[in-house]
Amino acid sequence: MIVEVCANSFESALNAEKAGAHRIELCSELAVGGITPSFGLIKKVIETLSIPVFVLIRSRSGSFTFSDDEMDIMKHDIKLCKELGCAGIVSGVLNDDNTVDIEKTKQLVDLAKPLPFTFHRAFDWVPNPIDAIEELKRLGVDRVLTSGQQTSAALALHFLKELKELGQQKLSVLPGGGIKPENAALFAKAGFDEIHVSASTIETVIEQPKITMNSSKFFDETIKSYSDIRTIQSILKATTL
Numbered sequence: 001m002i003v004e005v006c007a008n009s010f011e012s013a014l015n016a017e018k019a020g021a022h023r024i025e026l027c028s029e030l031a032v033g034g035i036t037p038s039f040g041l042i043k044k045v046i047e048t049l050s051i052p053v054f055v056l057i058r059s060r061s062g063s064f065t066f067s068d069d070e071m072d073i074m075k076h077d078i079k080l081c082k083e084l085g086c087a088g089i090v091s092g093v094l095n096d097d098n099t100v101d102i103e104k105t106k107q108l109v110d111l112a113k114p115l116p117f118t119f120h121r122a123f124d125w126v127p128n129p130i131d132a133i134e135e136l137k138r139l140g141v142d143r144v145l146t147s148g149q150q151t152s153a154a155l156a157l158h159f160l161k162e163l164k165e166l167g168q169q170k171l172s173v174l175p176g177g178g179i180k181p182e183n184a185a186l187f188a189k190a191g192f193d194e195i196h197v198s199a200s201t202i203e204t205v206i207e208q209p210k211i212t213m214n215s216s217k218f219f220d221e222t223i224k225s226y227s228d229i230r231t232i233q234s235i236l237k238a239t240t241l
Helices: 010-019 039-048 068-084 102-112 121-125 129-139 153-167 184-189 229-238
Strands: 002-007 023-026 053-056 088-091 117-119 143-146 172-175 194-197
Touching: 002 010, 010 023, 010 039, 023 039, 039 053, 039 068, 068 088, 068 102, 088 102, 102 117, 102 129, 121 129, 121 143, 129 143, 129 153, 143 153, 153 172, 153 184, 172 194, 184 194
Parallel strands: 002 023, 002 194, 023 053, 053 088, 088 117, 117 143, 143 172
Antiparallel strands: none
8 A cells, every 4th residue: 555644854754665655745835725835845855865756836825716817827837746756746726615626626637737637625515525526536636535535534434435435446545534543444444546645753851932923813714814915015005204
């Protein structure tokens, strides 16, 4: 079975290869579901590791509905990843109602070719996953990363097997979410060829800072954060002497 590790740093990527993982999905900021890693991180990981490196292409946290400008950013990132020698692309786009945005996802799939394309866990938000699987097959998506629309893939094992059957030979289902040593064997026994894990641990490296740089309001997936024109104008006006 192929074990793909979701690596959020160079250390994580290096540890994945040292441990014997078969592939990594490189991203940043796991706390918000992952976003596109920096150019420097992608380059360093690809140059150092010998196992395949798939790269997450997601321009920001929050929803998976992206504007044309955000699409341009993700397209440039895909081109860059191909130039750097990455082995696959992980991405996807939803409409406002969380159905698959066929047109925009197709643009990313076509641009990624000939690299394999994984539709990420935005799939776990779609209202009709059966229809979505058929749509993604038609788009040429190679695999779907999903927890089976549950908080843990182990809770959706039967549904994941159903999705796997629907994928047939055209699209593979990559179980991911809450997979740990104590339940990983379930997926091998169920006939899955690969699983996606983070295998994360937490280590305290500094004392609690006097002023935190985290802001809990930005961890709400129902919002989109951006710099506001009126607020900027008000600040400029207030500072004009």
